[in-house]
Amino acid sequence: xxxxxxxxxxxRVVYGPGCIDQLDSILMPKRxxxxxxxxxxxxxxxxxxxxxxxxxxxxxxxxxxIDTTEEPKxxxxxxxxxxxxxxxxxxxxxxxxxxxxxILDLAKAVALLMTNPGSAADYQGWDLVxxxxxxxxxxxxxxxxxxxxxxxxVLMGPEKKLGLNSDxxxxxxxxxxxxxxxxxxxHQWFYTGMDCYIHCVESLNGTYLNAFxxxxxxxxxxxxxxxxxxxxxxxxxxxxxxxxxxxxxxSIAYSQVGVAHALSYGLSFLLGVRHGIGNCLVFRHLSDxxxxxxxxxxxxxxxxxxxxxxxxxxQVDDAGMQTMVKVALSLEPLWENALGADWKKQVSPELIxxxxxxx
Ligand code: NAD
Ligand code: ZN
Numbered sequence: 619x620x621x622x623x624x625x626x627x628x629x630r631v632v633y634g635p636g637c638i639d640q641l642d643s644i645l646m647p648k649r650x651x652x653x654x655x656x657x658x659x660x661x662x663x664x665x666x667x668x669x670x671x672x673x674x675x676x677x678x679x680x681x682x683x684i685d686t687t688e689e690p691k692x693x694x695x696x697x698x699x700x701x702x703x704x705x706x707x708x709x710x711x712x713x714x715x716x717x718x719x720x721i722l723d724l725a726k727a728v729a730l731l732m733t734n735p736g737s738a739a740d741y742q743g744w745d746l747v748x749x750x751x752x753x754x755x756x757x758x759x760x761x762x763x764x765x766x767x768x769x770x771x772v773l774m775g776p777e778k779k780l781g782l783n784s785d786x787x788x789x790x791x792x793x794x795x796x797x798x799x800x801x802x803x804x805h806q807w808f809y810t811g812m813d814c815y816i817h818c819v820e821s822l823n824g825t826y827l828n829a830f831x832x833x834x835x836x837x838x839x840x841x842x843x844x845x846x847x848x849x850x851x852x853x854x855x856x857x858x859x860x861x862x863x864x865x866x867x868x869s870i871a872y873s874q875v876g877v878a879h880a881l882s883y884g885l886s887f888l889l890g891v892r893h894g895i896g897n898c899l900v901f902r903h904l905s906d907x908x909x910x911x912x913x914x915x916x917x918x919x920x921x922x923x924x925x926x927x928x929x930x931x932x933q934v935d936d937a938g939m940q941t942m943v944k945v946a947l948s949l950e951p952l953w954e955n956a957l958g959a960d961w962k963k964q965v966s967p968e969l970i971x972x973x974x975x976x977x
Contacts, residue, residue, distance in 0.1 A: 626785045627767070628788050628790075630791045631792045631794060632791075635796050635853060636795065637793060638672050638795045641672070641793060642674035644791060645674065645711075645714075652676075652678070653678060653707055654709060655677060655679045656680075656714055657679070657714065658673060658675075658680065658681045658714045658716060659684055659713065659717070659721055660681055662684055663686070664716070664717075669716075678708075689720050689886070689892060690727070691774045692738035692742065692775040693737075695724065696738055699728055699731045702732065703732075709732065709752070710752060711753065712729075712752055713725050713729040713732070714756075715754070715755070715757065717757075717760075718758065719772075722771075723765055723770075723773065723781075724771075726771035726788075726789065727771040729751035729752040730786060730787065731751075732751060732752045733751050738773055741782045742773060742781065745783065746784065747786050747787065751786050755791045756789040757793040758792075758798070758799070758860070759798045759799055760799055761814070761860045762812070762813040762862075762866075763814070764864065764866050764870065766794070766863065766867065767792070767871070768867050768870075769788050774886075779886055779945075796853060799856050800856065804851075807851070808918075808919075808922050809895045809898055812894060812915070814842060814859070814866040815839075815842045815915070816879070816897050816911075818842060818866055819876075819901075819911035820879065821835045821866075821873045822835045822839065823907075824873050824955040825958045826874050826955045831871075835869035837862075837865045838862045838864075841858045841859065842866075843914075845858050845859045846918040847917065877953070877956045878901040878904055879897065879949070880946045880949045880956075881942075881946050881973060882897045882899075883946065884941075884943065884945040884946040884970075885899065885974075888934065888938050895926075898919075898924075899930055901915055902915060902916065902919075902926065903976045904973075907957075934974070947965070947970065
């Protein structure tokens with residue numbers, strides 16, 4: 619490998635309000651034969667919703683509804699792969715994820731595990747996936763995570779929460795239709811949107827920053843400000859947030875996230891706190907690291923009347939606390955990005971515990 623990382627990108631993307639209507643013509647050339655179905659992994663929130671009528675089901679195509687109360691797990695991926703292998707004569711023509719970051723990551727992981735042997739847990743890490751997955755398509759229905767552009771599929775495993783980071787992970791096709799994000803509940807719209815905002819703050823204030831990341835990060839930041847400080851929740855703002863998510867994801871591709879994500883991973887690992895809200899719970903206490911970003915975050919919360927829960931860690935015992943601190947500290951690249959090569963001199967387990975106690 620050379621000094622500079624050579625990243626894959628999503629090779630095809632269709633954008634525009636209503637563009638999901640083109641899905642049939644997009645998939646048609648990718649269908650191997652009538653026995654090789656497209657498998658749709660769909661967030662269960664869309665069961666019985668008119669959106670399903672827009673999915674061009676043909677022949678053996680199948681919808682599988684996925685409950686996203688909990689974030690995706692390696693064993694859930696393994697179960698889905700076994701189900702597809704047992705129930706269809708032919709290998710599917712493709713896997714399509716319709717939903718938020720949870721579903722997008724699940725779809726990427728299932729596509730990869732259909733062609734790579736073993737359990738999804740074997741591939742949590744960097745560049746462990748050796749073979750291309752099945753053709754996979756991402757259709758986001760909520761904006762913010764950047765999972766639609768990223769080269770990772772984040773999964774909770776038996777030992778860790780870690781992504782399948784590989785050149786085969788990015789989607790082959792993404793469908794960006796801002797009409798699909800219309801029905802997102804207000805608090806969830808805010809939490810997932812803040813994931814994007816926090817990606818921008820962490821990327822733009824990181825030591826890994828470079829012109830590539832900065833160009834995407836600045837655009838994403840500008841769009842986030844328009845959406846969360848000046849905008850209404852109309853089509854124009856849905857379009858902006860969808861593109862902010864894309865740019866935010868591109869920005870961290872060539873840099874890293876930072877302190878909020880490190881601590882949020884600990885919360886998620888021990889308490890199952892979900893990514894968007896977890897980042898918000900942590901970020902509001904990070905004014906020592908990101909003073910301007912945190913001040914603006916409080917303004918955004920106020921404008922949208924978001925009251926974050928408190929005392930999340932009050933029941934955590936000592937052993938639990940040690941686990942969270944360990945998970946947070948293990949994410950070395952995030953700390954190095956946030957604080958520089960000598961980060962170990964600046965953060966101690968006590969400092970991290972102090973932050974968790976505030977949450
Ligand atoms: P999510 O996918 O977990 O969904 C959050 C909630 O929003 C769910 O209850 C879902 O049912 C609901 N929802 C989604 N679309 C809706 C719609 N149009 N109408 C009504 N409700 C809707 O949320 P998320 O914040 O997008 O994703 C979080 C996940 O993404 C985490 O698992 C996290 O680890 C992962 N993530 C991945 C990456 C990556 O690069 N792969 C980056 C950041 C986060
Ligand atoms: Zn994030």
